Amino acid sequence: MDFAAIKRAYKSYVRALPMLKRMGISSIILRKSIGALEVACGIVMTLVPGRPKDVANFLLLLLVLAVLFFHQLVGDPLKRYAHALVFGILLTxxxxxxxxxxxxxxxxxxxxxxxxxxxxxxxxxxxxxxxxVS
Structure with missing residues (x-):
């Protein structure tokens, strides 16, 4: 996906959720924060045993549910978010x-x-x- 397509997708999200713009969250900040959370949770799930692994799993599941919500909110076709749906099922x-x-x-x-x-x-x-013995 090129940068122009990402900006178009962000614009559709901003139309659906205007609070993103009001809070000053740009498309770059949104992408970097979501990416950093995904990488951090992935590292924890890979390297840390026990309860932190389950917490990271839960956080990733919440993130996937938010992504699915955004895609449904803007009316994206299934092929745009099918990977997130499968990943959510695996995490669940x-x-x-x-x-x-x-x-x-x-x-x-x-x-x-x-x-x-x-x-x-x-x-x-x-x-x-x-x-x-009786």
């Missing part, structure tokens, strides 16, 4: 998978029998060789 799936609770190890699993918690036997462990 990654976030859902990361937020799933992990399974407990076999040693900590229990089974409720008659209101009492009883530990489950691990695989390969059997009742043979154990004395039954």
């Amino acid at each position: 799936c990654r976030l859902l998978i990361a937020r799933q609770p992990e399974e407990q190890p076999l040693e900590k699993r229990t089974l409720a029998v008659n209101g009492e918690e009883q530990p489950l036997l691990a695989e390969g462990e059997s009742e043979k060789g154990k004395i039954k």
Whole structure:
């Protein structure tokens, strides 16, 4: 996309959201701030484990939703924002998978029998060789 096309796209966004112009946000500032946020979140998602990765994922997802909102607001055709739509779906799936609770190890699993918690036997462990006490 050349610079003239970017300016035309920004003009359509300004017509849809005049507060961008009132706040003094030019097309260059808008592009650089969005790009910097994308790069920062990408670096965090690549290099930092744990909670910061999920926060960066969430921020990128919010940014993608804002981009999709802008494209819908100005009436762009699907081919102009299909990549953002696919990226948003990928970020959503990654976030859902990361937020799933992990399974407990076999040693900590229990089974409720008659209101009492009883530990489950691990695989390969059997009742043979154990004395039954009545």
